[in-house]
Amino acid sequence: MPAERKRWSQEFSRWFDWVLEEAEIYDYGRYPVKGMGIWMPYGYQIRRRVVELIRDVLDEKGHEEVLFPLLIPETLLRKESEHIRGFEGEVYWVTHGGTEPLDIKLALRPTSETSITYMESFWIKSYKQLPRKFYQIVSIFRYETKATRPLIRLREVTTFKEAHTVHVDFEDADRQVAEAIELYKRIFDELGIPYVISRRPEWDKFAGAIYTVAFDTVMPDGRTLQIGTAHHLGQNFTIPFEVRIQLPDESLDYAWQTSYGLSDRVVATVIAIHGDDRGAVLPPIVAPIQVVVVPIPARDEEQRKRLQDYIGEVEEKLRRLGVRYRIDDREDVRPGRKFYEWEARGVPVRIEVGPREAETRTLVLARRDTLEKTTISIDELEKKLPELLEDIARSLRERAWNWLQSKVKRVETVEEARCVIEEERGIVELPWCGREECGLRLEESIDAGVLGSPLERPEWVRGKQCPVCGQPAVTSIRLAKKY
Numbered sequence: 001m002p003a004e005r006k007r008w009s010q011e012f013s014r015w016f017d018w019v020l021e022e023a024e025i026y027d028y029g030r031y032p033v034k035g036m037g038i039w040m041p042y043g044y045q046i047r048r049r050v051v052e053l054i055r056d057v058l059d060e061k062g063h064e065e066v067l068f069p070l071l072i073p074e075t076l077l078r079k080e081s082e083h084i085r086g087f088e089g090e091v092y093w094v095t096h097g098g099t100e101p102l103d104i105k106l107a108l109r110p111t112s113e114t115s116i117t118y119m120e121s122f123w124i125k126s127y128k129q130l131p132r133k134f135y136q137i138v139s140i141f142r143y144e145t146k147a148t149r150p151l152i153r154l155r156e157v158t159t160f161k162e163a164h165t166v167h168v169d170f171e172d173a174d175r176q177v178a179e180a181i182e183l184y185k186r187i188f189d190e191l192g193i194p195y196v197i198s199r200r201p202e203w204d205k206f207a208g209a210i211y212t213v214a215f216d217t218v219m220p221d222g223r224t225l226q227i228g229t230a231h232h233l234g235q236n237f238t239i240p241f242e243v244r245i246q247l248p249d250e251s252l253d254y255a256w257q258t259s260y261g262l263s264d265r266v267v268a269t270v271i272a273i274h275g276d277d278r279g280a281v282l283p284p285i286v287a288p289i290q291v292v293v294v295p296i297p298a299r300d301e302e303q304r305k306r307l308q309d310y311i312g313e314v315e316e317k318l319r320r321l322g323v324r325y326r327i328d329d330r331e332d333v334r335p336g337r338k339f340y341e342w343e344a345r346g347v348p349v350r351i352e353v354g355p356r357e358a359e360t361r362t363l364v365l366a367r368r369d370t371l372e373k374t375t376i377s378i379d380e381l382e383k384k385l386p387e388l389l390e391d392i393a394r395s396l397r398e399r400a401w402n403w404l405q406s407k408v409k410r411v412e413t414v415e416e417a418r419c420v421i422e423e424e425r426g427i428v429e430l431p432w433c434g435r436e437e438c439g440l441r442l443e444e445s446i447d448a449g450v451l452g453s454p455l456e457r458p459e460w461v462r463g464k465q466c467p468v469c470g471q472p473a474v475t476s477i478r479l480a481k482k483y
């Protein structure tokens with residue numbers, strides 16, 4: 001990792017708070033409810049483009065957007081025992097309407113399996129209607145007891161994309177989990193966010209799931225963050241909610257389900273992973289402003305006029321190119337200050353235009369990711385600018401994947417694993433017999449959390465033993481300090 005980035009990786013959370021404030025992305029910590037913040041205008045534009053990307057990817061694969069009530073009656077929330085046991089301690093309750101106590105208290109949805117499955121019992125009657133893929137992008141509420149953090153761990157999760165799908169049998173739901181994984185890969189790849197995909201261990205899967213597959217990334221401080229999850233729910237909700245379907249042979253059975261979710265953490269990781277000491281570095285696809293033009297003031301009237309006309313030519317080209325641009329012609333701010341402000345906001349490309357450039361009909365292009373500057377002729381802009389934006393997206397993705405790969409270490413002993421977590425954080429991967437007690441023992445002795453195992457059996461564990469019990473390893477197990 002470049003030297004200067006090392007500095008803020010030690011005080012990552014201070015750096016992260018600073019960027020959110022300096023770039024006016026998200027106002028957190030002042031609103032008088034813990035775990036709830038405000039999307040500021042610039043941050044809201046980033047969030048909007050992330051949401052658009054998520055919608056495009058889901059809609060292309062036959063997902064139908066819906067909108068369910070925020071409030072879920074206790075009677076529904078309690079129908080699936082695993083689910084309520086998992087969420088019992090995290091639910092916010094509405095107990096009054098005005099001054100009147102409600103006879104049935106209402107939960108602010110912590111997630112919507114129960115409300116959606118309840119309605120599916122009216123909507124879904126036959127295999128002919130399946131598979132059905134609903135999703136909504138809403139606020140959910142969880143009374144998180146672990147340390148709350150802006151965008152990373154909220155009590156009101158304002159950008160919660162939850163997909164809920166219905167299937168004729170186990171296999172088709174299995175196929176849907178695989179499709180969800182592909183959709184998440186596409187979303188994260190478009191944003192240049194690297195990830196490790198693991199099947200969560202039995203003791204840490206979503207409440208009410210048969211199994212959970214999770215996407216984790218490594219944050220600049222070396223701790224991992226769960227950035228997406230997909231769950232096979234089996235018939236765990238359709239049985240208590242009586243979602244029965246007629247099968248092709250006319251018999252009746254309960255339908256099968258999956259659910260998969262993303263949240264504000266997607267925006268958090270775009271900022272955290274790609275950022276540097278000057279602030280955010282935004283991939284062009286989600287940058288509210290992709291190109292900012294900063295005039296370098298002319299000294300005399302004649303030069304000023306010529307510069308004005310020249311900037312007009314540049315603006316016309318940017319408009320025709322269809323890029324999102326801003327001409328920062330504020331009179332009362334020096335160019336250096338403008339550089340600082342737009343760099344903090346992560347604008348991918350800055351174009352500096354002064355009397356010299358007007359004179360020589362050139363432009364200075366400064367790229368935000370590597371801070372390199374190049375001078376081009378204005379006639380090359382139509383060709384060079386799209387290439388530069390693409391190159392920035394690609395180089396951000398590559399740099400992020402190199403970072404992640406440098407933070408995943410394969411080891412064979414508990415001792416080595418403990419050292420890696422102690423010294424470098426990141427993810428350690430060890431051979432594993434697959435038994436829960438060994439997994440839990442590893443958590444204890446390494447003082448880290450289990451992320452789970454690869455979806456495919458990893459070749460490298462063949463012939464190796466579980467470092468806890470000595471039994472032959474059947475897969476590998478990944479551990480990390482988690483958010």
Ligand SMILES: Nc1ncnc2c1ncn2[C@@H]1O[C@H](COS(=O)(=O)NC(=O)[C@@H](N)CS)[C@@H](O)[C@H]1O
Pocket residue numbers: 110111112113142144151152153154155157161162163206226227228229231259260261262263264265
């Ligand atoms: N308190 C929180 N703040 C921000 N993001 C969160 C929070 N809790 C969960 N998330 C994100 O939301 C994703 C989905 O949440 S979840 O509990 O794992 N899964 C569900 O709720 C399922 N119903 C699928 S939508 C998680 O993978 C995580 O990335």
Ligand SMILES: [Zn+2]
Pocket residue numbers: 432433434435438466467468469470471
């Ligand atoms: Zn073992």
